[in-house]
Amino acid sequence: MYRILPADVPLRYTTAPGSARHPVPVLLLHGFGSSHESNWVRTGWGRALEGFPTVGLDLRGHGNSGKPHTDEAYTPSVFVTDIVLLLDALGIERVDIIGYSMGSRLAWELALARPDRVRRAVLGGFGPVNAFAGADLDRPGTDQSPFGQVHRAAAALPGNDPAALAACTRGQAAHPFTAVPAPAGTPLLFVAGERDGLADGMERLAQDTGAAGALRVARRDHRTTVSAQAFKKSAVEFLARAPAAFSAV
Amino acid sequence: MTEALVGEGRGANGAALVEMTMQQAINRALDTALREDPATLVFGEDVGRLGGVFRVTDGLQAAYGQNRVFDTPLAESGIVGLAVGLAMNGWRPIPELQFDGFAYPAVDQIVNQMARMHYRSRGAASMPITVRLPSFGGIQAPEHHGESLEALFAHVPGLKVVAPSDPNDAYRLLLQSIRSDDPVIYMEPKARYWDRRQVVLDGARAQAADTGGDPIGASRIARPGRHATLVAWGAMVHRCLRVAELAAEDGVDLEVLDLRWLKPIDTDGLAASVSRTRRAVVVHEAPLTAGLGAEVSSLITERVFCDLAAPVQRVTGFDVPYPAGPLEPQYLPTIDRILLAVQRTLEF
Amino acid sequence: MAEQTFTLPDLGEGLVEATVLEWLAEPGERIERNQPLVELETTKSAVEIPSPHSGVIVRLHAEEGAVVQVGAALVTFETEQAAGIVGTVPREEERPSRRVRLRPPAE
Numbered sequence A: 001m002y003r004i005l006p007a008d009v010p011l012r013y014t015t016a017p018g019s020a021r022h023p024v025p026v027l028l029l030h031g032f033g034s035s036h037e038s039n040w041v042r043t044g045w046g047r048a049l050e051g052f053p054t055v056g057l058d059l060r061g062h063g064n065s066g067k068p069h070t071d072e073a074y075t076p077s078v079f080v081t082d083i084v085l086l087l088d089a090l091g092i093e094r095v096d097i098i099g100y101s102m103g104s105r106l107a108w109e110l111a112l113a114r115p116d117r118v119r120r121a122v123l124g125g126f127g128p129v130n131a132f133a134g135a136d137l138d139r140p141g142t143d144q145s146p147f148g149q150v151h152r153a154a155a156a157l158p159g160n161d162p163a164a165l166a167a168c169t170r171g172q173a174a175h176p177f178t179a180v181p182a183p184a185g186t187p188l189l190f191v192a193g194e195r196d197g198l199a200d201g202m203e204r205l206a207q208d209t210g211a212a213g214a215l216r217v218a219r220r221d222h223r224t225t226v227s228a229q230a231f232k233k234s235a236v237e238f239l240a241r242a243p244a245a246f247s248a249v
Numbered sequence B: 001m002t003e004a005l006v007g008e009g010r011g012a013n014g015a016a017l018v019e020m021t022m023q024q025a026i027n028r029a030l031d032t033a034l035r036e037d038p039a040t041l042v043f044g045e046d047v048g049r050l051g052g053v054f055r056v057t058d059g060l061q062a063a064y065g066q067n068r069v070f071d072t073p074l075a076e077s078g079i080v081g082l083a084v085g086l087a088m089n090g091w092r093p094i095p096e097l098q099f100d101g102f103a104y105p106a107v108d109q110i111v112n113q114m115a116r117m118h119y120r121s122r123g124a125a126s127m128p129i130t131v132r133l134p135s136f137g138g139i140q141a142p143e144h145h146g147e148s149l150e151a152l153f154a155h156v157p158g159l160k161v162v163a164p165s166d167p168n169d170a171y172r173l174l175l176q177s178i179r180s181d182d183p184v185i186y187m188e189p190k191a192r193y194w195d196r197r198q199v200v201l202d203g204a205r206a207q208a209a210d211t212g213g214d215p216i217g218a219s220r221i222a223r224p225g226r227h228a229t230l231v232a233w234g235a236m237v238h239r240c241l242r243v244a245e246l247a248a249e250d251g252v253d254l255e256v257l258d259l260r261w262l263k264p265i266d267t268d269g270l271a272a273s274v275s276r277t278r279r280a281v282v283v284h285e286a287p288l289t290a291g292l293g294a295e296v297s298s299l300i301t302e303r304v305f306c307d308l309a310a311p312v313q314r315v316t317g318f319d320v321p322y323p324a325g326p327l328e329p330q331y332l333p334t335i336d337r338i339l340l341a342v343q344r345t346l347e348f
Numbered sequence C: 001m002a003e004q005t006f007t008l009p010d011l012g013e014g015l016v017e018a019t020v021l022e023w024l025a026e027p028g029e030r031i032e033r034n035q036p037l038v039e040l041e042t043t044k045s046a047v048e049i050p051s052p053h054s055g056v057i058v059r060l061h062a063e064e065g066a067v068v069q070v071g072a073a074l075v076t077f078e079t080e081q082a083a084g085i086v087g088t089v090p091r092e093e094e095r096p097s098r099r100v101r102l103r104p105p106a107e
Helices: A036-041 A076-090 A102-113 A146-155 A162-173 A202-208 A229-240 B022-036 B060-064 B076-088 B100-114 B150-154 B167-179 B235-249 B267-277 B292-307 B325-331 B335-347
Strands: A002-005 A011-016 A026-029 A054-057 A095-100 A118-124 A188-193 A213-217 B004-010 B016-021 B040-044 B069-071 B092-096 B130-135 B160-162 B184-189 B196-201 B220-223 B228-232 B254-258 B261-263 B280-287 B313-317 C002-007 C017-023 C036-041 C046-050 C055-060 C067-069 C073-079
Touching: A002 A076, A011 A036, A011 A076, A026 A036, A026 A076, A026 A102, A036 A054, A054 A076, A076 A102, A095 A102, A095 A229, A102 A118, A118 A229, A146 A162, A188 A202, A188 A229, A202 A213, A213 A229, B016 B022, B022 B040, B022 B060, B022 B092, B022 B167, B022 B184, B022 B196, B040 B076, B060 B069, B076 B092, B076 B100, B100 B130, B130 B167, B150 B160, B150 B261, B150 B280, B150 B292, B160 B167, B167 B184, B167 B196, B220 B235, B228 B235, B228 B267, B228 B335, B235 B254, B235 B280, B235 B335, B254 B267, B267 B292, B280 B292, B280 B335, B292 B313, B313 B335, C036 C073
Parallel strands: A026 A054, A026 A095, A095 A118, A118 A188, A188 A213, B040 B069, B040 B092, B092 B130, B130 B184, B160 B184, B228 B254, B228 B280, B280 B313
Antiparallel strands: A002 A011, A011 A054, B004 B016, B016 B196, B160 B261, B220 B254, C002 C073, C017 C036, C017 C067, C036 C046, C055 C073
C-alpha cells in the first residue's frame, strides 16, 4: 500500500516487510520519467526481492509525488535530502540500494553524502558518460539525442508532468556526474544491458571504484534490462552475501 | 458438456436418471427451458461465448444462437432492467448476475421494478424472470464472491427466493422457477457446483407443469431424525448432513430439513419437523444479525412454542464483511460450532 | 485436467501490442501461480508477467522477439480441475475432524 510523506514536496512511498534473514531494508530508486510502480513493481522486482524488507518511493517530479517546476528543486542534493527525510521518518538507519539510471546516480550521491546510511548499492543502467550529451536543455525532448528521445517518451506517459520533467532534466544536468570522489566503503555492483549506451564506461568505473562486479546483460538495452532475470539474480545474490565477503574492501 | 452415463436409467413415468454435477444439472435445466419455450432467453456477463465462468451455460449459445443466449455489458442494473423490459413484452428472461456481490448494483431494478411491476400494473404485467445468482461462500474466492443475500431479497415483497442444495433439486427448482410467472431469485451454492449425484430429468413438457410434485415453497427432509432438527439451505445442507452422521456416532439422531424456498418459507413443514424433534438449530452462512435464521426462529416459536424443549439456536457467519479466502473456514459455520449448538439444545 | 490458454492482457496506457523479451518457463515445466512467466517489452517499458495459473506449460504461442497483440494467445497451460475464473474447488475430507462430543437426551 502506498502512503504519503507530507513535506513541502510530498513523497509517495511504500514499504514491504521481509524475513529475519534480511535485516537491512532495500531502498529502490527508479529512473528518470518512471515511477516506483513501473520501474520496480510491474517489472517483477517484488517477487524477486521476496524476503527482503523494501522501501520504494516516487522521486519528486515523478509518479504520485509532488512535482515542482523549478530547476533548483531537482539538484542531486535535493533528491538526497528527500531520501534521508524518508528514511528518518521510517526510522531506518541504513539501507541497501538498488537504483536504475537516474536512481543509480542518486544512490551514488547518497552513498557519498551519507555513507553511514548506505551499506551496499546496486547501480543499474548507469555509467560515467554524460547522459545529456547533445540534448537541448532549453527545450528537452525536442532533439534527436539519446536523452532527447528518453525525455520525449517519458513526457508522453500518462500522469507525467512535462514541465516538471524538463525542470528535473535541467536540475540534474547542471550538476554533471563526476567519477571522483567515489563513495569509499560502500560495496558497489554495476549491471547494465549489453546494448545500453547510457552505461558506456561502466566497466572502467567499476574497476576504479573496486566494485564487486560489472555485469552486462545479453541482448538488453537501457529500457529492457530493468526486468531481466540476470539483473535480479545478481542484485539479490550481491545483497544477500555475508558481510565477510566484503571485509577486504 | 459430458455427463456420466454410469447410473443412467429410467425412473417412474419414463423420466431419465442421469448422474451429473450441479453445474451440469443447471445447464441441463436451462437447455430444457430453451428447448421447450421459444420465449426463454439466457443472458448475462460471459454466459454466451465463454459459457459462464463456472461452465454453467456451456454450449447453450452454440445450440440456441446469439439471439437467445447472449453476453451483456458489465452492468448488473442494465441486465435486470433489460429483463424487466423483455418480460413486459412477453419474453421469459433468465438473466445471470455473475456473483452474489455483483447483485448490489442491480438492487434498484430488482426491488423497484422487477418485484413490484405486477403489483404496480394491477396484474397487467407479469414478471416471469428467474435471476440466477451464484451465491454463498466456500470456494476461497476474493471479495464480492462469497456473500449470502437471501435475507435481503426475502424481505422484498413480490420476490420469491430459492436455494437448491444438490444437483437434482438444482435441476427441478430451476425449471420450476423459470416456469413460474413470478420473479424468482435463484441462488446457486457455488461450493456445491462440483457435487455429482443422480438427477431425475423431465420426460416431456406435458408432465413438467408441476415438476415432480412439490409446489413452490415446499421444503424437504434431507434426513429424518428424532432428537433435533437442523434447518439449512444451499451448501449448509450438506454440512448439516455431515454433522448428523457424526452425531449419530454419539447416539444423537438429527433431522436435517432443507428449506429450499427462502420466500415463501414452508412454515407447515418447519413446524411439523420441530414439533416432532422438539429442538431446532438454524444454520446459515450469512451474518447473524437480521439474517434469515431470525425469521426461521420466529416462525418456529410462533407455531410450536409449546412443543419446544429448548430455545431455537442459530449458527451463522459473523457480523463482519465476508472475509478473504484463507479465513473462510473460520467464518463459515464449522462442524464443531453446529455440534455445540446441538449440545446446547440437548442440555437446556 | 484441463488446458487453459492465457492471452496477452491489456497492459494499460492504450498499448495494443508487446514484444516477447524472454520466456521464464519452458514447455513441459511446472509453474506455480504468481511465479515469473514472461518478460514483455512495450513501447513504453519492460514488464514481467506472473503466471495466472498453477500448472504445466503445454505450449508457448510466441517466440522471443515476436510481437504479440493484446488478446492473442501467449501460452497454454495444463491445469488441475479449475473452479472458474476465481476461487478453488472445495476439497472435502473423507472423515471430518471434530472436537465436540454429544450426549443423547434422556428420553
